[in-house]
Amino acid sequence: MLTAVVTYGSNGPEVLLSASEGEEGYSEYTYADCSIIPEGKDPSEKIESLGKCDPGPSPIVPEAKELYWGAGAFILFALLMRFFLYPRLRRSMDARYDSIRGAHAEADQARSEAEAEVAAYEAALSEVKAEAASRIDAARAALEQERSAQLAEANARISSARDAAAAETAAAHEAIRGDIGSAAATVAARTVELATGRAPDAGAVSAAVEGSMTSGATR
Secondary structure, eight states, X not given: OEEEEEEEETTEEEEEEEEOTTSTTTTOEEGGGSSSOOTTOOTTOEESOGGGSOOOOOSSSOOHHHHHHHXXXXXXXXXXXXXXXXXXXXXXXXXXXXXXXXXXXXXXXXXXXXXXXXXXXXXXXXXXXXXXXXXXXXXXXXHHHHHHHHHHHHHHHHHHHHHHHHXXXXXXXXXXXXHHHHHHHHHHHHHHHHHHSSOOOHXXXXXXXXXXXXXXXXX
């Protein structure tokens, strides 16, 4: 009867097969039954059990050459990073940082120039507004002066026309008054002549009529 014994060691799992004493197949194993035939052994040579076979390399524990290759690759990569890749990366980062800082400086300068232009524009606009206001005030003053001059001239013309009309009215009044006085003197002289039978003095009649007319005007 075959007996299988599985053990776990530093080299991985090991399977031991053996046959009980007196049974067929006991000590009938050869190195050909092993997964790896040890160097210098004949595959047909008999062995007591499969436990004397070489288990081969462990699938978990790395070999020394793998460690050497890994360490060498890591050291090479570290050297490349330290003396070649990182300096290039650092230069690229510095260049990008300088570019960004330069862009920020240009933006700040552009903003300062824009603010200065806005301030200059506002100052010019204030000057234009002040000049426009002064011109408007000057035009308003000139218009007011011209209006005052025209009004004074119109008032002068009206006063002159009023004086002329008053003079004409007075002249007409005097003319009418003279005509009335002459007519009244004539009527009075004729009345006296008819009453007394003789013609009165023309000067005395005229003075009497003028006196009566003056006294009536005064009243």
